[in-house]
Amino acid sequence: xxxxxxxxxxxxxxxxxxxxxxxxxxxxxxxxxxxxxxxxxxxxxxxxxxxxxxxxxxxxxxxxxxxxxxxxxxxxxxxxxxxxxxxxxxxxxxxxxxxxxxxxxxxxxxxxxxxxxxxxxxxxxxxxxxxxxxxxxxxxxxxxxxxxxxxxxxxxxxxxxxx
Amino acid sequence: xxxxxxxxxxxxxxxxxxxxxxxxxxxxxxxxxxxxxxxxxxxxxxxxxxxxxxxxxxxxxxxxxxxxxxxxxxxxxxxxxxxxxxxxxxxxxxxxxxxxxxxxxxxxxxxxxxxxxxxxxxxxxxxxxxxxxxxxxxxxxxxxxxxxxxxxxxxxxxxxxxxxxxxxxxxxxxxxxxxxxxxxxxxxxxxxxxxxxxxxxxxxxxxxxxxxxxxxxxxxxxxxxxxxxxxxxx
Amino acid sequence: xxxxxxxxxxxxxxxxxxxxxxxxxxxxxxxxxxxxxxxxxxxxxxxxxxxxxxxxxxxxxxxxxxxxxxxxxxxxxxxxxxxxxxxxxxxxxxxxxxxxxxxxxxxxxxxxxxxxxxxxxxxxxxxxxxxxxxxxxxxxxxxxxxxxxxxxxxxxxxxxxxxxxxxxxxxxxxxxxxxxxxxxxxxxxxxxxxxxxxxxxxxxxxxxxxxxxxxxxxxxxxxxxxxxxxxxxxxxxxxxxxxxxxxxxxxxxxxxxxxxxxxx
Numbered sequence: 001x002x003x004x005x006x007x008x009x010x011x012x013x014x015x016x017x018x019x020x021x022x023x024x025x026x027x028x029x030x031x032x033x034x035x036x037x038x039x040x041x042x043x044x045x046x047x048x049x050x051x052x053x054x055x056x057x058x059x060x061x062x063x064x065x066x067x068x069x070x071x072x073x074x075x076x077x078x079x080x081x082x083x084x085x086x087x088x089x090x091x092x093x094x095x096x097x098x099x100x101x102x103x104x105x106x107x108x109x110x111x112x113x114x115x116x117x118x119x120x121x122x123x124x125x126x127x128x129x130x131x132x133x134x135x136x137x138x139x140x141x142x143x144x145x146x147x148x149x150x151x152x153x154x155x156x157x158x159x160x161x162x163x
Numbered sequence: 164x165x166x167x168x169x170x171x172x173x174x175x176x177x178x179x180x181x182x183x184x185x186x187x188x189x190x191x192x193x194x195x196x197x198x199x200x201x202x203x204x205x206x207x208x209x210x211x212x213x214x215x216x217x218x219x220x221x222x223x224x225x226x227x228x229x230x231x232x233x234x235x236x237x238x239x240x241x242x243x244x245x246x247x248x249x250x251x252x253x254x255x256x257x258x259x260x261x262x263x264x265x266x267x268x269x270x271x272x273x274x275x276x277x278x279x280x281x282x283x284x285x286x287x288x289x290x291x292x293x294x295x296x297x298x299x300x301x302x303x304x305x306x307x308x309x310x311x312x313x314x315x316x317x318x319x320x321x322x323x324x325x326x327x328x329x330x331x332x333x334x335x336x337x338x339x340x341x342x343x344x345x346x347x348x349x350x351x352x353x354x355x356x357x358x359x360x361x362x363x364x365x366x367x368x369x370x371x372x373x374x375x376x377x378x379x380x381x382x383x384x385x386x387x388x389x390x391x392x393x394x395x396x397x
Numbered sequence: 398x399x400x401x402x403x404x405x406x407x408x409x410x411x412x413x414x415x416x417x418x419x420x421x422x423x424x425x426x427x428x429x430x431x432x433x434x435x436x437x438x439x440x441x442x443x444x445x446x447x448x449x450x451x452x453x454x455x456x457x458x459x460x461x462x463x464x465x466x467x468x469x470x471x472x473x474x475x476x477x478x479x480x481x482x483x484x485x486x487x488x489x490x491x492x493x494x495x496x497x498x499x500x501x502x503x504x505x506x507x508x509x510x511x512x513x514x515x516x517x518x519x520x521x522x523x524x525x526x527x528x529x530x531x532x533x534x535x536x537x538x539x540x541x542x543x544x545x546x547x548x549x550x551x552x553x554x555x556x557x558x559x560x561x562x563x564x565x566x567x568x569x570x571x572x573x574x575x576x577x578x579x580x581x582x583x584x585x586x587x588x589x590x591x592x593x594x595x596x597x598x599x600x601x602x603x604x605x606x607x608x609x610x611x612x613x614x615x616x617x618x619x620x621x622x623x624x625x626x627x628x629x630x631x632x633x634x635x636x637x638x639x640x641x642x643x644x645x646x647x648x649x650x651x652x653x654x655x656x657x658x659x660x661x
Contacts, residue, residue, distance in 0.1 A: 074243035098579040113247035202451040218468035234513035240571035249572040271580035286541035
């Protein structure tokens with residue numbers, strides 16, 4: 001009907017047979033089932049419990065770190081730096097492709113062995129293919145007076161922890 | 164010819180029965196099946212025995228090689244110590260070399276995806292089906308485009324310091340220059356051959372050469388920290 | 398019943414026996430019919446046509462690269478299954494099993510070597526096969542889809558090699574996979590999720606090893622077999638292997654059944 005096609009409001013189908021109805025119902029319920037299957041499969045594939053070490057690391061008493069020292073903790077991939085301004089922790093993981101960087105005492109910089117990225121002591125990139133600076137990690141002192149670092153929590157750089 | 168038997172002609176689409184097929188041969192025609200009159204051989208034994216022989220020879224080669232050369236096994240996986248250099252398996256070393264010049268999004272995701280997509284669509288472009296020589300039509304205009312594109316590619320490579328990729332580009336470009344100045348009537352066989360090659364041939368050859376060069380560089384010329392080393396010096 | 402005196406007669410007797418004929422229904426013989434039936438009536442072999450064009454069989458046509466790739470795949474499946482019998486995909490047992498295979502298991506070193514070198518060769522052959530098919534022009538109509546199936550097989554081969562690379566759980570394996578899987582997190586938007594799903598965690602550890610093991614030994618081989626079957630089937634249905642005529646210009650394959658035309 002030509003004049004109906006120019007109507008602004010959509011027109012409900014007034015005529016479709018049982019076959020079309022059941023086809024539609026069938027396909028849509030299959031669609032819902034498929035969507036549900038995908039969601040459940042995704043949830044199944046994402047483990048709920050990870051047997052990985054806790055992201056919060058206890059590094060001991062603050063006084064055990066000398067001023068202007070850079071301490072590498074390879075097991076947790078953290079640099080604990082005690083600068084004159086205070087304490088801070090950097091992630092050792094290179095932001096390029098995940099290799100472990102290393103602190104070079106003689107040159108006073110952090111170097112990545114994989115593709116040669118270099119960073120300053122505060123994590124800024126000097127050169128290399130790494131796209132971002134090394135992230136600063138949330139650092140605080142526990143009630144027992146121990147230094148704690150949360151490896152999964154990044155904080156903006158240059159926020160020193162003064163004790 | 165015998166007298167034709169009685170029959171009823173019609174079209175039967177009864178799903179429940181296997182149809183009987185009938186060929187109608189009308190007057191002044193002949194039923195001809197046009198096939199290429201090529202010689203054929205039987206799969207068994209010709210193909211199967213050749214395949215078996217090839218696989219047996221391959222197996223012997225691999226067995227002998229395995230008896231003399233051991234697969235590498237380094238120390239146990241240590242998450243706290245990254246070896247220097249940390250290299251991917253050889254077939255990914257070309258990619259790892261690219262990662263040295265471009266960020267991971269480009270070299271690690273974009274380039275491989277584009278490569279795979281371009282490979283997949285090759286047979287769907289008409290120009291690849293016709294496969295006529297690249298410079299045989301529209302020679303002047305195509306030469307122009309070729310020079311501009313090559314210059315652009317070289318500038319791009321030099322800008323990003325991808326010096327190792329320059330050599331294959333130059334080699335392929337030289338081949339294309341020869342092709343641009345040749346015709347199917349050229350004196351030397353090489354020039355006739357190059358003149359007949361389509362664009363897809365040049366692009367694929369460039370890709371093959373780049374693959375070889377980048378993989379070779381990643382294998383032999385990269386040392387600790389992915390720094391450049393000359394293999395004969397270390 | 399006379400007792401047959403030589404090997405040939407024995408073979409003929411066996412092949413004529415009722416048991417043999419119940420298994421191999423088409424019987425035996427050297428006739429064209431029997432040779433065709435040997436292919437056509439075999440569930441595995443009837444993926445092939447009973448006859449092929451003689452030009453296709455020449456070595457110079459394809460260098461047999463496809464066949465050789467299949468050969469390496471078969472070697473890998475057999476050695477792989479044997480290696481699985483002594484390998485536990487857990488950390489750190491996997492590495493201990495590698496040492497076990499190399500020093501304690503009879504022929505363990507040999508099997509591991511064979512598996513590794515066949516794998517490297519298979520990757521090389523797959524690339525060589527692809528380039529040879531391209532330069533032959535064997536991707537053209539009607540073979541486009543088979544080219545696509547071939548690219549899919551190339552990806553499956555690379556993934557098989559990549560997932561297998563982690564299984565020894567040595568430094569080479571661990572860091573190659575760490576770097577490689579970090580590439581997946583470079584994918585915009587969903588990169589981190591892909592990374593997490595692939596590894597079953599935030600870093601390469603026991604979950605990653607198990608997932609790669611399942612991918613390497615079950616999922617990817619099944620996909621490979623299915624796509625290989627499609628690949629072979631398409632070769633046949635597209636008119637057999639494409640071999641260029643002697644003229645420099647490539648031509649589409651000419652065997653087709655054309656309808657009878659009216660002779661005027």
